[in-house]
Amino acid sequence: MLKTFKIGGVHPAENKFSADKAIEKLALPKSVFIPVAQHIGAPAQALVKKGDQVKVGQIIAQAGGFVSANIHSSVSGTVKKVDLATDASGYPKQGIFIDVEGDEWEDTIITDDKLIEKFDTDSKTIIDKINAAGIVGLGGATFPTHVKLMPPPGSKAEMLIINGVECEPYLTADHRLMLEKGQEILVGTRILMAALGVNKAYIGIENNKKDAIGRLKELTASESSIEIVPLKVKYPQGGEKQLIKAVTGREVPSGALPIAVGAVVSNVGTAFAVYEAVQKNKPLIERVVTVTGKSVSKPSNFMVRVGTPVNELIDAAGGLPEDTGKVISGGPMMGKAIASLDVPVTKGTSGILIMPDQDAKRKTSQNCIRCGRCVTVCPMGLEPFLLMTVSERQIWDRAESDCIMDCIECGSCSFTCPADRPLLDYIRLGKGKVGQIIRSRKK
């Protein structure tokens, strides 16, 4: 009996077309747009101006606060301008435009692929390196990693959980990374363990990635501190709280952070980025992005420089199919449709999903039939039908007392609703409003 989380969850069709496609390096784009806000927290402050020459890995924007992250140039060339442009959030955001000229790297970065296992185990040194490299959670939430590694006073990390679940359908970026960069991920895991001062790490992987489980088990055969945990396939197991519940059986209390139960969760992509930052001095300038979809001629996994426009990825995957209905940044469950193909790949882009017209269209919403399926599938034990109604009617105090802030926006409720109600649309809106109210109360 495989482990999993207890309440809720759904089983969307997996459609992992690109699971057997090795990670390819994408050709350098002609120009990039690197937004200064690619993470949760304060936007970074641009350090370059029009006409400056930059190298690959050079810092171009400084973290704008404690919860923020540095931004580095992913290409070498000339800064064209610092201006607004639309990113995957759908709104114009400040960012740096760079025209690519050659591929000249900063001298401090080690560019070869040789595995380096030894590292300095001093926690502060590691965290400083991670902070300088601008590493954020690559699972999609983009929370700055150095903040996660410094638990608030009074709480103590007991274990590290590495998230290799990749429960989103279609996406295979983490899967390929585990297969191809297993050793690097394990070194990254050990670095993170040293930074946190813990001596136990779990790597949670869903059972539909048997090859990745096998590979990592083989690599950790002689190591007792890192345990590979195969998990039953169920969405949204990649959610931080669901993963902790699945692996350890502990439940994060409402409104609390995972550190409350002694756990710190990081994505496998983050572990790999940590390895590169600490061992190779390479900042976070590229990531694996899955480009996939039912009618995409060549579903692929690309190693992409941050700032590359999405249309270059689509071209490399065989071009935009004729029956395209939507292009989604991220997976089909939590991803967001993008309004233009010029938006850049950012640190949080895990996939580009091209949905055919007939799948992409949302059905007309009908009246709630009180079937309670949304309540059954909600992994947080909430009542989505009720939260939607109170958000629609703007009864914010009721929304707050019904724990709207505990929603993880996984979309299981909207996915399962037989009346096709836009449950998550309204809950997300309510969550934003209630969040504002709570923040204004604290001031």
Place this chain on the structure above:
Amino acid sequence: MTIVYTIVSLSAIGTLAAVILYFVAQKFKVYEDPRIDDVEKALPGANCGGCGFAGCRAFAESCVKASDLSDLFCPVGGNDCMTGVADILGMEAVVQTPKVAVVRCNGGCDQRPKTNQFDGASSCAVAASLYSGETGCQYGCLSHGDCVTACDFDAIHMNPETGLPEVIDDKCVACGACVDACPKNLIELRKKAPKDRKIYVSCRNEDKGGVAKKSCSVACIGCSKCFKVCPFDAITMANNLAYIDADKCKLCRKCVVECPTNAIVELNFPPRKPKTDLPPKPAAKTVEKAAAPKESATDSQTENNETK
């Protein structure tokens, strides 16, 4: 005999209960100013919240408590209603100019082409929480009609041809429900002029001229021409956008003629005489030209401000 006992005992219990209730009611009596009821009767009873209170009763209570009525106004009832309230309370009513809601976006389907399609929940608030909108203009109307849903007076409707909301001036009571409902802050309560005449900049696009013009042919490009031509200093320029102060505007219509993109709207005016009728503005030479005059315009604007 049984029936007599029954009647007598029940009457005795009834009388006793009545006496107890009387004394209890006296003991726990809450004094309420009788004028509150009178004032509430004088109010329209719409409970719309346009006065800023939770309903007509709450407004009546604060009217009775207030030492003067200068901060209190019922937009639905207007000056007549407030005079009635003032009479009841023996105070003086403060006469206010009636207001009306105005939608400050003119980008209909023809002027502001769609660049993508939104198929989420049909709500402006939801759409605005997700992205900038179906057109290139991130400031413009989202056309899902949150303002129409918010209106209790049936005074605002979507025009299916333009996809923009339109206010029926006679029905609008300026309660401000639509102003709060619009996530793009497009609706403004403006002073009512005689014959419902209106002149306003029907745009809130703060992009630079070229960008604004590219996404919408009737966008304000911030060229400051209206600012220069206005004889009454009613127009201010900020963030590439002109704004007409309804208190200062004398409805002379000079700015309307001057505007190169027809972003300034005049409503309910008689048709212009042929001699003042200018030839229609050429729409072609826009995008490149739009940005150029702007910088000089901003300069002259700052100069003007300094000389003032």
